[in-house]
Amino acid sequence: MKRIIVAIITLITLQSCEHFLEVPPQGAANEENLRNADGAEKLVYAAYAALGNDHWFEPYTSLWPYGNIRAGDAYKGGLGVADIIDYHNYETFSAIRTDIEGGNRIWNRLYIAIQRTNSALKVIGELSPEEYPQKQQRTAELRFLRGHFYFILKILFKKIPYLTEGLDAEQINETSNEKYTNDELWEVIAQDFQFAVDNLSDDRAEIGRPNNTVAKAYLAKVRLYQAYQQDEQHNVVSISSQLLDQVVSLTSDVINSGDFQLFDDVGKNFLWDYDNGIESIFSVQRSKDDGSPIGRIDMSTALTFPMYPGYGCCSFHRPSQNLINAFQTTSAGIPNFEDFNSNDLIDPQDFFDNGIDPRLNHTAGIPGHPYKYQTDLIYTVEEFTREPSTYGPYSSMKDVQQLSCPCLTTAQTFAYPATSKNNTVIRLSDVILWKAEALIELNRQDDALPLINQIRERAKNSTGMLKTASGEPVANYRIEPYRNGINIDWTQENARLALRWERRLELALEGSRFFDLVRWGIADVELNLYFEKEKFRVPYMSDAMFQKNRDEYLPIPEQQVQYSNGVYKQNYGWN
Numbered sequence: 001m002k003r004i005i006v007a008i009i010t011l012i013t014l015q016s017c018e019h020f021l022e023v024p025p026q027g028a029a030n031e032e033n034l035r036n037a038d039g040a041e042k043l044v045y046a047a048y049a050a051l052g053n054d055h056w057f058e059p060y061t062s063l064w065p066y067g068n069i070r071a072g073d074a075y076k077g078g079l080g081v082a083d084i085i086d087y088h089n090y091e092t093f094s095a096i097r098t099d100i101e102g103g104n105r106i107w108n109r110l111y112i113a114i115q116r117t118n119s120a121l122k123v124i125g126e127l128s129p130e131e132y133p134q135k136q137q138r139t140a141e142l143r144f145l146r147g148h149f150y151f152i153l154k155i156l157f158k159k160i161p162y163l164t165e166g167l168d169a170e171q172i173n174e175t176s177n178e179k180y181t182n183d184e185l186w187e188v189i190a191q192d193f194q195f196a197v198d199n200l201s202d203d204r205a206e207i208g209r210p211n212n213t214v215a216k217a218y219l220a221k222v223r224l225y226q227a228y229q230q231d232e233q234h235n236v237v238s239i240s241s242q243l244l245d246q247v248v249s250l251t252s253d254v255i256n257s258g259d260f261q262l263f264d265d266v267g268k269n270f271l272w273d274y275d276n277g278i279e280s281i282f283s284v285q286r287s288k289d290d291g292s293p294i295g296r297i298d299m300s301t302a303l304t305f306p307m308y309p310g311y312g313c314c315s316f317h318r319p320s321q322n323l324i325n326a327f328q329t330t331s332a333g334i335p336n337f338e339d340f341n342s343n344d345l346i347d348p349q350d351f352f353d354n355g356i357d358p359r360l361n362h363t364a365g366i367p368g369h370p371y372k373y374q375t376d377l378i379y380t381v382e383e384f385t386r387e388p389s390t391y392g393p394y395s396s397m398k399d400v401q402q403l404s405c406p407c408l409t410t411a412q413t414f415a416y417p418a419t420s421k422n423n424t425v426i427r428l429s430d431v432i433l434w435k436a437e438a439l440i441e442l443n444r445q446d447d448a449l450p451l452i453n454q455i456r457e458r459a460k461n462s463t464g465m466l467k468t469a470s471g472e473p474v475a476n477y478r479i480e481p482y483r484n485g486i487n488i489d490w491t492q493e494n495a496r497l498a499l500r501w502e503r504r505l506e507l508a509l510e511g512s513r514f515f516d517l518v519r520w521g522i523a524d525v526e527l528n529l530y531f532e533k534e535k536f537r538v539p540y541m542s543d544a545m546f547q548k549n550r551d552e553y554l555p556i557p558e559q560q561v562q563y564s565n566g567v568y569k570q571n572y573g574w575n
Contacts, residue, residue: 333480
């Protein structure tokens with residue numbers, strides 16, 4: 001297989017999706033036949049379909065292998081360390097190779113997705129507004145989608161070739177992944193989203209398509225990452241106040257738009273019943289029983305379901321003891337910042353003898369507790385897990401749906417469970433915390449305090465579904481907002497600590513933790529501190545170690561370096 005990124009897609013099989021993507025399969029067509037308004041629409045559908053064309057071996061709608069198990073929030077799980085050993089290597093860092101196949105597969109899949117956007121943009125660019133009245137709107141949508149795919153590649157690999165619809169095959173072959181500096185590459189990605197901001201309307205009539213406000217949210221995310229400026233060795237050398245000001249402005253527009261609100265209970269974000277609800281800003285749309293062979297089901301999380309009958313496989317993505325412990329709170333109702341990992345929450349009584357942030361029971365399956373709000377389904381290690389002696393007693397829960405959910409199905413010919421639950425890429429609580437983070441780094445921590453407390457107040461009130469069959473709480477829930485001078489001294493340093501902790505708890509197991517640590521420039525400190533204790537908890541981590549100035553990013557796949565005849569250069573630290 002030659003370089004996948006230079007292949008021109010001439011045959012595109014269209015599969016139906018829910019909402020506006022719900023169109024009958026159209027078979028195959030060549031590029032010449034697609035150079036008209038009807039063909040352009042089909043190419044747009046194909047680009048949207050690429051949002052969900054990932055797999056459990058290379059997921060990109062859920063970034064759990066890259067953002068959670070590399071961050072110390074989750075153990076790999078499965079049937080021992082050899083079960084998808086690429087993920088084991090990601091977790092321990094010690095055995096990652098430049099030719100690791102998992103890295104090459106996700107690179108290929110994302111560039112195929114980018115190629116779909118570029119193919120559509122090329123055809124649309126040749127049509128006049130009279131021939132194709134949706135030209136401006138669809139161009140903006142496609143550049144939003146392209147920006148999304150490039151964003152994922154950027155946080156995974158850092159140095160990537162940036163390819164647009166205007167390049168011919170020879171130019172693509174000559175495009176280096178070092179054409180742009182780190183900041184310049186962030187800027188060209190940002191410009192795709194800026195184009196979407198400038199050209200998309202405020203209309204939210206068609207679920208699944210981005211509008212102006214959604215584009216502002218994603219642009220804010222890009223600007224926040226860009227603000228933490230890195231050198232070639234991946235060190236954070238400065239933080240741009242100008243870019244942080246843009247983050248504050250953009251997130252304020254999103255928050256104040258009136259289009260989105262926080263759910264009253266954080267758990268609603270993780271239930272199929274509330275897909276495309278008031279907190280969802282941008283989600284990958286899923287479906288089943290839609291007339292296509294397997295539907296647009298979510299195979300990215302298929303391995304993360306527990307072993308219990310009705311789910312059946314495969315017990316990957318298991319919360320770490322460190323993450324479980326992080327949900328402990330002090331008598332004042334705030335996180336136990338210093339000593340949280342000195343006291344393991346294991347026995348059922350531990351969850352009553354200590355204060356617990358309610359978000360723990362929205363995140364993890366815990367022995368003796370109802371699983372996924374099902375009061376008649378009590379979680380046990382024996383029924384729910386594989387290899388508990390290796391990967392501990394807990395299971396992930398956010399991506400799993402209730403057994404009664406009509407969204408449940410199986411993936412292809414395998415017995416792996418899957419659902420038609422949407423993959424939420426951006427939700428409002430994330431945006432609120434981006435704004436708080438930017439304000440804190442701008443030394444405006446007092447302005448950030450009510451934003452963080454808004455998230456904590458919602459968490460405090462998210463206990464309605466966390467009951468036993470008799471209506472009793474399943475843990476000693478104790479969480480309070482931050483009160484300056486009472487339970488915390490709200491200095492910039494403490495505010496930064498609180499913000500980073502809040503992101504970990506609010507977004508636990510949602511795929512963002514590792515990328516947060518890299519953005520902040522603290523991945524080596526946090527992860528090597530984590531490994532110091534984990535080596536005694538889980539023997540397979542005996543040689544685990546994060547190597548600063550290398551492990552912040554995956555290596556550029558050696559397969560791609562070879563296909564490019566050396567045009568692509570390896571990331572620093574992997575040579």
